[in-house]
Every structure is written in structure tokens, then in C-alpha cells.
Amino acid sequence: MIEIDGLTVRLGDRPPVLRRVSLSVAPGERVGLTGAPGAGKSLTALAVMGLLPGDARTSGRVLVGGRVLVGGHVLGGPRDVLGMRERELARLRGDRVAMVSQEPMNGLDPKLRVGRQVMLAVRQHRGLSRAEARTRTAALLRRVEVGPDVSGAYPRDLPQWQRQRVALALALARDPATLICDEPATTRDAGVLELIDWLVTERRTGLLLISRDEDVVARMCGRVVELRGGRVVRDGPLTEALEGAMERPDPDAG
Numbered sequence: 008m009i010e011i012d013g014l015t016v017r018l019g020d021r022p023p024v025l026r027r028v029s030l031s032v033a034p035g036e037r038v039g040l041t042g043a044p045g046a047g048k049s050l051t052a053l054a055v056m057g058l059l060p061g062d063a064r065t066s067g068r069v070l071v072g073g074r075v076l077v078g079g080h081v082l083g084g085p086r087d088v089l090g091m092r093e094r095e096l097a098r099l100r101g102d103r104v105a106m107v108s109q110e111p112m113n114g115l116d117p118k119l120r121v122g123r124q125v126m127l128a129v130r131q132h133r134g135l136s137r138a139e140a141r142t143r144t145a146a147l148l149r150r151v152e153v154g155p156d157v158s159g160a161y162p163r164d165l166p167q168w169q170r171q172r173v174a175l176a177l178a179l180a181r182d183p184a185t186l187i188c189d190e191p192a193t194t195r196d197a198g199v200l201e202l203i204d205w206l207v208t209e210r211r212t213g214l215l216l217i218s219r220d221e222d223v224v225a226r227m228c229g230r231v232v233e234l235r236g237g238r239v240v241r242d243g244p245l246t247e248a249l250e251g252a253m254e255r256p257d258p259d260a261g
């Protein structure tokens with residue numbers, strides 16, 4: 008569902024921040040993306056979302072596919088997001104791939120009550136009537152365990168862990184094929200990993216989980232990709248990766 012192929016990203020005149028990065032997330036697969044601060048994890052996620060800074064120069068491919076339906080039929084073949092127009096990107100985001108970021112506002116609109124934001128996303132995706140969308144919105148907010156009581160709140164009124172859960176509901180409202188979670192475990196929300204685990208399992212959603220903490224990746228994912236200095240230095244099944252069997256030499260070493 009996500010296939011990044013030889014992605015190089017330059018910002019300004021500095022050396023590339025991503026260098027020939029290749030990684031994939033198959034339908035329903037869970038992949039952990041790890042590495043030290045500044046390794047390029049968030050930029051990789053932003054590239055998939057088509058949200059790189061405006062001055063970014065890129066080469067390579069970032070293919071994002073749609074949901075695989077029962078019987079193997081794919082709803083939406085893979086599309087390269089690099090160079091895609093904003094209007095197409097907007098359609099792709101939410102349906103094919105959605106992200107819960109680590110920013111304080113987490114992509115929420117500060118001017119809209121949170122229930123309304125989730126409801127707009129639900130309606131956009133499914134073309135439901137107002138009453139049906141309201142029911143589904145309440146169910147989603149209940150599912151992320153903040154409950155429909157927060158519906159009337161503005162994002163700024165909620166603690167960060169609740170904002171993250173609302174962002175999760177918003178991300179799932181359009182039933183994306185793949186969910187990207189950037190450092191979800193940093194909001195001191197003890198249950199959020201378990202919640203993400205349930206949600207992607209029940210919906211058969213692919214997961215790209217970004218975390219510096221390998222224990223978090225090990226708990227959640229079957230495969231790990233490690234970035235160092237903008238390069239992939241490791242990619243393999245988690246058991247082998249943890250034992251170092253799949254380690255590649257660091258190209259920057261020596």
C-alpha cells in the first residue's frame with residue numbers, strides 16, 4: 008500500500024535529509040520506523056502524505072495505494088504522490104493514507120468543535136445523511152475512548168492525549184488503507200498503543216509506526232526499518248532485526 012523507492016529529499020542548499028530511502032508497507036502490514044532524533048523519520052512520513060515543505064526537491068518514487076477489498080480487488084491502484092497536485096493529494100489523504108502527527112494540534116482545525124470535524128470527515132468519505140454521520144461520529148469517539156461528551160469542545164480545550172485520540176478518530180473516519188502514527192507514545196497516554204493495536208487489527212489497516220523507542224516498535228510491529236542520517240541502515244523482520252541479523256553496515260561509518 009505504501010512503496011517508497013529511492014527517495015532523496017533536499018531542503019535548501021543543505022546535503023540531502025533523505026538519501027535513497029526505500030521502504031514498503033504491504034496491505035495490513037505493520038512496519039516500525041525507528042532511528043535517532045533528526046534521522047529523517049518524520050520527513051519520510053510527510054513525503055508519503057505529500058506534505059513536504061514547499062522548497063523540498065525530491066527524486067525517487069512514493070507510491071501510495073488504496074484498500075484491498077475481499078477477493079484481492081484493489082480499490083485504487085498505486086499512485087506516485089511526488090509531483091501530485093494539491094487537489095489529488097487531498098483526495099488521497101484520508102482515503103488511502105492518514106497520519107496522526109506529534110504536533111500539539113495534531114492536524115485539528117482550532118476553529119471547529121471536535122465532533123464537527125470528525126463528522127465532516129465521516130460525511131466526506133461515505134456520503135452519509137446527517138443523522139447517520141452523527142451516529143457514526145459518536146461511535147468513533149467512543150471507540151477511541153474519549154466519548155461523545157468531548158464533541159462540543161474545541162481542540163485547545165482538550166489535554167494533548169485526548170487531542171491525539173480525537174486525531175486518531177479523525178484519521179480513521181475515512182477508513183484509510185494505511186495509518187501513519189508519529190511518536191504516539193509520547194503523550195503520556197498509557198493505553199494509546201493498545202488502542203491503535205485494536206483499531207488497525209479490526210479494520211485490517213496497514214500501520215507505519217514511527218518511534219525512537221524500539222520497545223514500542225517491538226510491541227506493535229512485525230518489521231522494523233531504521234534510518235540513520237537520512238539513510239535506511241536496517242530493514243527486516245523484527246525478531247531477526249532485534250538480533251542484528253538483518254543489520255546493514257552504516258554507510259556513513261568510517
Ligand SMILES: Nc1ncnc2c1ncn2[C@@H]1O[C@H](COP(=O)(O)OP(=O)(O)OP(=O)(O)O)[C@@H](O)[C@H]1O
Binds near residue numbers: 045046
Ligand atoms: N522544514 C524543515 N526545514 C529544514 N530542515 C528540516 C525541516 N524539517 C526537518 N528538517 C531536518 O531534516 C532532518 C530530519 O528531520 P526529521 O524531523 O525527519 O527527523 P526525525 O527522525 O523525525 O527526528 P525526531 O525523532 O526528532 O522527530 C533533520 O536534520 C531536521 O533538522
